[in-house]
Amino acid sequence: MIRWRRGEVREIRREWPGALEIEVAVDDGARCRALAYPPLVGRPEPGDTVLLNTTALAMGLGTGGYAMVVAIPDRLPQDPSGPGHLVKARYTPLQATVLGADEQDSPHHEVLREADSLDGMPVVVADLHSALPAILCGLYLERPAARVAYVMLDGGALPAWFSMACAKLRDIGWLTGVVTVGQSFGGDLEAVTTHTGLLAARHILHADLTIVAQGPGNLGTGTKWGFSGVSSGEAINAAGVLNGRPVAALRVSEGDLRERHIGVSHHSLTAYGRVALTRADVVVPELGGEFGARVERQAEPLGERHNLVKVQVDGLYDALRASPVGLSTMGRKLDQDLAYFLTSAAAGRHAATLLPA
Template sequence: MLLEEKVQVLEVTEVSGEMLRLRTSGGAGRAVLYRRLCRDAKVGDWVIVNTTAVRLHLGTGGWDIVRIVLPDNDDNETSLKEKPDGHIMKLRYLADQHSVLSLESPESEEHCLFKKRLSLKNKHVLIGELHSMLIIAWFLLSSKKSLVAVISDEASLPLPVSRNLEYLHNQPGFYSLTSGQAFGGKGEVINVATGLQYAAEKFPDSAVIVTLGPGSAGTGTTYGYSGLAQAGWANLTGSFGGTPVWIPRLSEADKRKRHKGISHHTVTPLTELTYAKSILPLPSGTYSDPLLQDSEEKISIYPHIEMKKIAEEKLWPGLEEVQKMSPFPLTSMGRTMDKDPLFFLGVAAAVHWYLEAELLHHSANV
């Protein structure tokens, strides 16, 4: 189903390099316009917007999406760019297909980096399902490590829709790579493997995380959700000699039983579909232990998983500092840290273990 509506632009409320935000006369009353897919709209223009997600009351549907800016009598503009910047197409075989300069492409200055074999030997790679984990990890890491994020395409394809990424792209020491059909990162790559390769070659001292953009899908079934891709990322990491470090999806506040304690979105791909030796850091203490005990017992029988307990008292100070550093409230599934502290402790445990492991590795090689 595709629902659309013709609306008029009443106000351009925000302009960035990749996107316009508009106030409109119909639909949701607000819309986003991706500037690489549409020419800019101005006040008074009529546009066709996709209203499907809003009509279905989906979590990702707070905004309509501009499909086309209708021409007026004096408007002869037909293209956004006269010269393509690369030959790799994203959104292939859709009306919005467009070319990007993929880093692996022969016309890219970075092409030579991809001719060698990928090695992640002695490299730890953070694996995180939810987009909200990324910015929390960034704040926890930022005073100690730069961060490269490989964004896969199982959720949002246009990265500019993310307010978190808009903020992170303005921070020194952060670099994003959009893989597959996802687009809008600082670099574009064909797949997660070449994203990891570029990160390892160009940013050898940076932390690396693989995650999704916003808007992951779920169906309440065993395998029907975007986060199942974590197993593939972990296996890729292990295949090239690295060690996946899983950011556990934890919750006390989620009303859905499958997400209580350690979410099945972590447990299922990690236990059933991952063969690579994996690290699973978990918070431990009087608050966390009773909430995680049942899940830990189920996971403990799998020999490829090393659970690492991180004392809560080591994690709270960092999370409190994160809250002070962030210019906006940090949330996951609409919940702030005071509403679901276990989620934030899970991210902090993974980052804390990662930093300690990196420190040990550095000390051993000095």
């Protein structure tokens, strides 16, 4: 289940908040790229011996293609101090305690104890993490002063620190904060559930709009129900029951080689067509041509339980090209799967129309 290796840190390649990319020489003489989360294991330095989990690297996973630093055995980090009773990554060797915004020791507990409404806040839900910056590009093209929070689900990467995009988007002010929910952790705020995560975004971060998606990475099996993006349908329900305004961003692709993801992905059709019981605005981009007509036909059945909202994509390409972070989905860049990014940006454009003037 786990491929263990021991190695020596040779150099620090780059770092961003919460994460450190290093080069490690492993026991067999090979070198590999590894990722360490200093809040969990301490800060590795050149010359340190590190224990690695090389499973994702050996499997050739794209998003997770790092060896992961499990421990620096000769120099353990200090014990954590301060409050925090939520345990995440529970009953794994790296379970960690965090301070939940909704727990009793939190300064925000009183705010969240009785909080029960999002007050009509738009909530844009997407399947993949890669949609996050594209949604923001479409939103900020129309409403550059909006305050936006990101609620990160636990279907992909568990540590928010893995996302360089999140770090950059927070740094430039495109995100007012990240809330990690479920088993995910490392956000500006921690919460137990998607529901309290949304309430924290609204009442603690004072977001005008919130985007919900899983962290980097995605688990799929090629079956109707066996994919982590099922949670996007559940997020629509959470937004609706809390008096939010759910907006569903379709997963659309013209560049994916798998037929089940061409046009509107079967992920979106299952999550929004079967799992989401709350009525949402499903954004259908006006892509034009034969492919655009295919997307509209595939989305039509979703109109039985949702509002299909057609959105023009004029001007969105230039907004996407100006994205402050790199755009990539499943290894495909902007021009390699333009339909995917235009669809996500169109969801952001529509959400902007739902904000108060």
